[in-house]
Amino acid sequence: MESNIELKRNSMKEASDKPVENSPEVDSKNDAVISQPKNKKKITIFISIAVLIISSIGGFFWYKSKENSVEPTPVAQKEVNENIFYKLDDIIVNLNTSDAQSRFLKIGITLQLNNKETVVKLDNSLPIIKDLIQSYLRELRPQDLNGSAGLYRIKDELLLRLNEIMLPNKIVDVLFRDILVQ
Template sequence: MAKEKEKQAPEKTASPVKRLLFIGVPVLLILLVAAGTGFYLLGALNTTGSAEARQSDTGRDKTELGPLVEMDDFVVNIVHRDSTRFLKVGITLEVRDKTSSESVKKRIPQITDSVLLLLGNRKYDDVKDLQGKMQLKADLLAKIRSLAGKGEVTNLYFTDFVVQ
């Protein structure tokens, strides 16, 4: 009778090889997919564009600084709850080349008007942290580029930034 019970009851423990196949292989696949995604997102797999990325559209190395156009400091009122605060911003524009510099200098009144309007619409909470300052910089650069022409202004630098 003991022999009959052994024949009727199937073996319930899986072999180590089957465990490895059912658990190890899916875990390994997940790790490989995660690693591949990480490399893709970090750009480690894109080696063809690295030399091109170091140079701008004019052939100048990104470490070179283009001609600079300094603008006057801007002082505007900004709102903070029930009080008024002041924002003082100094801006310097980096342009593509000397001809771009002349073209941007001709548009300084339009650029100044746009900068004053953009700064005056900000609130203290919009500019008190790094994220707000970076957003302000991006907004100013986009507006100035639209006024100066495509590719004329390559970057914008805050040379002074005071909130009081």
């Protein structure tokens, strides 16, 4: 029995050692080796065509989005670029102090407006605006005016209060010309 198994093993070994020219495995390997460069060329061409198509489609949509985008009209640009500065008279107020010594604040304010309609509204509301500014400034303490952060808070608060009066028009900014605390 052992001899039969050995014979079979030897015959299989000899069969595997012999190169077979027309066997399907060799042919398929040769085909794979021969066709591999062709497949690489085909894949490269296919990928480059796909990239070209995708980039063309992307470029088309990008161009269309640029074409359909809303460009600002010349009137809108004129309103945005039209800055008018309205100079208020200097304001002198007493500051809120807890001691007997009185302290004063002298402040020069300029308002930045965005159009001429706001100037007309501001002229009509000037007594109300002066009263609002003076009422707010009288409540300040000398410590509130310390540093740039304090002035920035005052500027923001004045801008907020003034824009409530000026609706629907808008004051763009409150600018301090000079500030004197005594």
